Amino acid sequence: MTMTTLTGERSFKLLLLHAFLLIMLSAHLSPALGFISGVGVGDANNIRCLEGERQALLEFKKGLVDDYGKLSSWQSGDENNNCCNWEGVRCCNLTGHVLELHLSAFHYLSGITKPFGGMISSSLLELPYLTFLDLSHNNFNRSYIPKFISSLSNLECLDLADANLSGPIPHHLQNLSHLQQLYLGRNHLKNIENLEWLSHLSSIEDLDLSSTNLSVANDWLEVVSSLPNLKTLWMQSCDFPPMSLSSFLRFNDSKSFASLESLDLSDNQLVHIPKSLGNICTLRELHLWSTHLNGQLVELISNLSGCAKDSLENLDLSENQITGSLPNFAIFPSLKRIYLSGNKLNGTLPKIIGNLYKLEVLDVSLNFLEGVISESIFSNLSNLQYLYLSNNSLSLEFSFDWVPPFQLNEIQLSSCNLGPRFPNWILTQRNVSYLEIYDTKISDTIPAEWLVDLPPTLKLLVLSNNHIYGRLPNVSTKRLNELAIDLSANSLEGPLPHFPTNLTFLNLSINQFSGSISSLCKINGQLLAYLDLSHNRLSGRLPNCFMQWPKLLILNLAGNHFFGEVPSSLGSLSVLNTLSLNNNNFSGNLPSSLRNCSSLIVMDMRNNRFSGNVPAWIGERLQSLIFLSLRSNMFNGSIPLHLCWLKDLQILDLSLNDISGTIPQCLNNFTAMAQKRNYSFESFIPLSYDNRLVEAYFDSVMVELKRNEYEYHGRNLGLLKIINLSSNKLIGKLPSEISSLLDLFALNVSRNNLIGEIPQMIGQLKQLESIDLSRNQFSGEIPSSISEISFLGFLNLSYNNLSGKIPSGTQLQSFDASYFIGNRALCGPPLTQKCPGEETPSRSEVTTKANEENEDELGKWFFVGTGCGFAIGFWGVCSSLVLKRSWRHAYFLLLDNMKDWIYVTITVNIARLQRKIQRQG
Numbered sequence: 001m002t003m004t005t006l007t008g009e010r011s012f013k014l015l016l017l018h019a020f021l022l023i024m025l026s027a028h029l030s031p032a033l034g035f036i037s038g039v040g041v042g043d044a045n046n047i048r049c050l051e052g053e054r055q056a057l058l059e060f061k062k063g064l065v066d067d068y069g070k071l072s073s074w075q076s077g078d079e080n081n082n083c084c085n086w087e088g089v090r091c092c093n094l095t096g097h098v099l100e101l102h103l104s105a106f107h108y109l110s111g112i113t114k115p116f117g118g119m120i121s122s123s124l125l126e127l128p129y130l131t132f133l134d135l136s137h138n139n140f141n142r143s144y145i146p147k148f149i150s151s152l153s154n155l156e157c158l159d160l161a162d163a164n165l166s167g168p169i170p171h172h173l174q175n176l177s178h179l180q181q182l183y184l185g186r187n188h189l190k191n192i193e194n195l196e197w198l199s200h201l202s203s204i205e206d207l208d209l210s211s212t213n214l215s216v217a218n219d220w221l222e223v224v225s226s227l228p229n230l231k232t233l234w235m236q237s238c239d240f241p242p243m244s245l246s247s248f249l250r251f252n253d254s255k256s257f258a259s260l261e262s263l264d265l266s267d268n269q270l271v272h273i274p275k276s277l278g279n280i281c282t283l284r285e286l287h288l289w290s291t292h293l294n295g296q297l298v299e300l301i302s303n304l305s306g307c308a309k310d311s312l313e314n315l316d317l318s319e320n321q322i323t324g325s326l327p328n329f330a331i332f333p334s335l336k337r338i339y340l341s342g343n344k345l346n347g348t349l350p351k352i353i354g355n356l357y358k359l360e361v362l363d364v365s366l367n368f369l370e371g372v373i374s375e376s377i378f379s380n381l382s383n384l385q386y387l388y389l390s391n392n393s394l395s396l397e398f399s400f401d402w403v404p405p406f407q408l409n410e411i412q413l414s415s416c417n418l419g420p421r422f423p424n425w426i427l428t429q430r431n432v433s434y435l436e437i438y439d440t441k442i443s444d445t446i447p448a449e450w451l452v453d454l455p456p457t458l459k460l461l462v463l464s465n466n467h468i469y470g471r472l473p474n475v476s477t478k479r480l481n482e483l484a485i486d487l488s489a490n491s492l493e494g495p496l497p498h499f500p501t502n503l504t505f506l507n508l509s510i511n512q513f514s515g516s517i518s519s520l521c522k523i524n525g526q527l528l529a530y531l532d533l534s535h536n537r538l539s540g541r542l543p544n545c546f547m548q549w550p551k552l553l554i555l556n557l558a559g560n561h562f563f564g565e566v567p568s569s570l571g572s573l574s575v576l577n578t579l580s581l582n583n584n585n586f587s588g589n590l591p592s593s594l595r596n597c598s599s600l601i602v603m604d605m606r607n608n609r610f611s612g613n614v615p616a617w618i619g620e621r622l623q624s625l626i627f628l629s630l631r632s633n634m635f636n637g638s639i640p641l642h643l644c645w646l647k648d649l650q651i652l653d654l655s656l657n658d659i660s661g662t663i664p665q666c667l668n669n670f671t672a673m674a675q676k677r678n679y680s681f682e683s684f685i686p687l688s689y690d691n692r693l694v695e696a697y698f699d700s701v702m703v704e705l706k707r708n709e710y711e712y713h714g715r716n717l718g719l720l721k722i723i724n725l726s727s728n729k730l731i732g733k734l735p736s737e738i739s740s741l742l743d744l745f746a747l748n749v750s751r752n753n754l755i756g757e758i759p760q761m762i763g764q765l766k767q768l769e770s771i772d773l774s775r776n777q778f779s780g781e782i783p784s785s786i787s788e789i790s791f792l793g794f795l796n797l798s799y800n801n802l803s804g805k806i807p808s809g810t811q812l813q814s815f816d817a818s819y820f821i822g823n824r825a826l827c828g829p830p831l832t833q834k835c836p837g838e839e840t841p842s843r844s845e846v847t848t849k850a851n852e853e854n855e856d857e858l859g860k861w862f863f864v865g866t867g868c869g870f871a872i873g874f875w876g877v878c879s880s881l882v883l884k885r886s887w888r889h890a891y892f893l894l895l896d897n898m899k900d901w902i903y904v905t906i907t908v909n910i911a912r913l914q915r916k917i918q919r920q921g
């Protein structure tokens, strides 16, 4: 798949979408839908299974690794020996022979996967009447598809999709002459020389070969197109060369694809729509997303104007490079679902769309459409269920009391102009499950009667980035369904209202809410995974009720007026990834219970009034930390040696405290700063749901830094390594071990009482962009190696006891002289003071700015300023980069490692996911 041209945020969303699509797709295809359980002949329980088959099933179980105990009903004792009643087993109600095995790992309704591991035992051969075998979504450890399966000669359905199988497809499958459904997609099948075996399976109706590498199977098209009964063909991501597709053009005779109803060639190189597709008179669904289609839409679809135009119901051309305006879709009278998102379409939404009265899905999001849409366009669209117009420049101008003819399931109108009044028609939509209307220029209050009684179906409500003002009424407190709410970046004020118990995600950041947050303690459905209240006017002490939210992954309370001690119940958040309490008035010691938050990756305590020692348990127990900032508090004591245990640490900021003692020599234990490595970022894919704010913050930092952005992008922002210990009372030397942190980007130890020489080898730190050693008592000469640091953009050595000549012939001479002043014995350019035996520099006056005791100046080059939460900014940016670089890799990590994340991810991205699922419908 190639999506590198997309922006990070977009590819992230696509990523999720694809990930879930893949899961859902196969579940969708599996006739049994994976949720059949214990479907024996329980009703007619006089039917008993045969002993030989019972033994075969037990033998089969032995081959599996059943970590979830799903086969606990498969027992060898006397009690439950009727194997027709076992989980997933169906027998013939006359003979008692086992006919079907439903052992998919995917539970379609819950979306949860509980795979078996192990192997597929050949004991299945003792089930000679088996017609249905579903082992999809299990994990067979990259083993090959066993050849013996071809001897199960009665098989009608074989589902091995997404089962971690590999290798070639055994051509022996050609013996399965009764096979009607064959699902082998999303495995690691490769080295497929040909599909000749498939041509023997003339009964095949549904075929899934997605993600099978067919790059050398030159006969694939010939074979699949001549399967006489083929109705559904799924061949996403098959890597076949574009040339082989253009040979579609040869297939003009009516025998090819004689029965085809649904074709998915998405995520391959197609470039154009072959005319022959338009001649498939049975074609109802055509999925060609991400197939490099380009050119004018009107020309592309003219290739479908053969007899297919009358049958076509579902057309998906999203994520291509299609240009031009929206054509007259009325030439496809049966059309129900149109997906065109993520193309380059321009012009307006033509009124003629309103004639497609069968239309259920209209997705033109992420294009360049513009103009005003009035309600009349929808007057015949009473079947519309999914409306996606996001990310265009469209204005929706409906009369205030318009009552639409439709009841939508999903509404995505983000960045359309819906304002300034709250769109009243939305209140009429009582079946809606996903409602995303961020950045829609609404400048109004939210109707209280609606919020208090949200549609019971609603799962996601996004109203962020508008100008919604006023107090927030209570939100549907009686409802028991899960709900995610994002009202961030509005002008809401007053106290926090009550929220429903089963909230999963709450983002109220960047508003003017005030008062205490104790009322949130009523959210106790234990589902809350994301809580962002940052940048409001909330105050008071934090309530001690965090133990109610054991699934909390992100807690951001930054930029409020909270005070008092941090409650000990924060320590019960054992899966917490991000804790941002910065920019408040918290005081006291950090509670030692925080040592139990061992999953913390980001701990941001900046700009509070915390005191006491820097706790040693941070190093001992929070060993996943990548970002640690205690900047600008009242911590005292010395730097605990245990901090050196944080081998993944990339940002350490202890500046502006009262920390004394020496800088530990074990600095070289910060492995992440010493090595170029990036796994930490790839294994933590953040869900800062809305990256836009974050990027804005980052841009402002860039402006402050007066640096060219490209420099940073080139060097991969997410991987910056920074140490800031400035403005403390540190004594002793700067340990020479610092020279081993080879990937360090910025070092600031200014405003301490450090003595001794600057480490000679400091020039080894080739990645250093910024060094500030000012206002210490460093002595000796400036190490000449410093001039070898080619990226150095900032160097401040002022107010020390340095002596000798400033190393010359390098960029050091281009720095402002003020960064060298205050060293009585330093000489040479850019200082005016000439070294003994040298001529007077031509410059006469040097302005000195460095004596301004300016906090801003101090923080300027350093990223960790105030403003939006740095942590999220940091992750927001680096996620884009990571995903751009290796999104495919991240995709697998997402599925493998993000078990808890997935939960939130599903909630938040489910709209897109659902869209993908129903595309297949």
Ligand SMILES: *[C@@H]1O[C@H](CO)[C@@H](O)[C@H](O)[C@H]1NC(C)=O
Pocket: 044, 093, 094
């Ligand atoms: C056996 O199954 C068939 C179809 O599967 C059904 O029509 C018939 O009623 C069943 N008989 C009994 C005794 O359950």
Ligand SMILES: *[C@@H]1O[C@H](CO)[C@@H](O)[C@H](O)[C@H]1NC(C)=O
Pocket: 065, 117, 118, 119, 141
């Ligand atoms: C998976 O394969 C590896 C190596 O081939 C083996 O060590 C491991 O035990 C297998 N795991 C299972 C669950 O079969």
Ligand SMILES: *[C@@H]1O[C@H](CO)[C@@H](O)[C@H](O)[C@H]1NC(C)=O
Pocket: 139, 140, 141, 142, 164, 896
């Ligand atoms: C597939 O099997 C391989 C080999 O044992 C293993 O490394 C990998 O993690 C498995 N993949 C999944 C998704 O379980």
Ligand SMILES: *[C@@H]1O[C@H](CO)[C@@H](O)[C@H](O)[C@H]1NC(C)=O
Pocket: 147, 150, 151, 172, 175
């Ligand atoms: C496939 O069927 C042929 C004849 O029907 C038989 O000779 C052959 O052994 C079978 N192969 C397998 C692997 O079952």
Ligand SMILES: *[C@@H]1O[C@H](CO)[C@@H](O)[C@H](O)[C@H]1NC(C)=O
Pocket: 324, 325, 346, 347, 348
């Ligand atoms: C659409 O874009 C094309 C190419 O950029 C341009 O020539 C054309 O005028 C645009 N059409 C409209 C309606 O804006």
Ligand SMILES: *[C@@H]1O[C@H](CO)[C@@H](O)[C@H](O)[C@H]1NC(C)=O
Pocket: 480, 481, 482, 501, 502, 524, 525, 527
């Ligand atoms: C919602 O909360 C209620 C009561 O707190 C609980 O019984 C129910 O299981 C929760 N629903 C979900 C989906 O977790």
Ligand SMILES: *[C@@H]1O[C@H](CO)[C@@H](O)[C@H](O)[C@H]1NC(C)=O
Pocket: 641, 644, 645, 646, 647, 666, 669
């Ligand atoms: C370096 O870190 C490891 C744990 O990551 C720790 O065991 C070791 O003691 C540390 N070394 C020093 C000198 O602190």
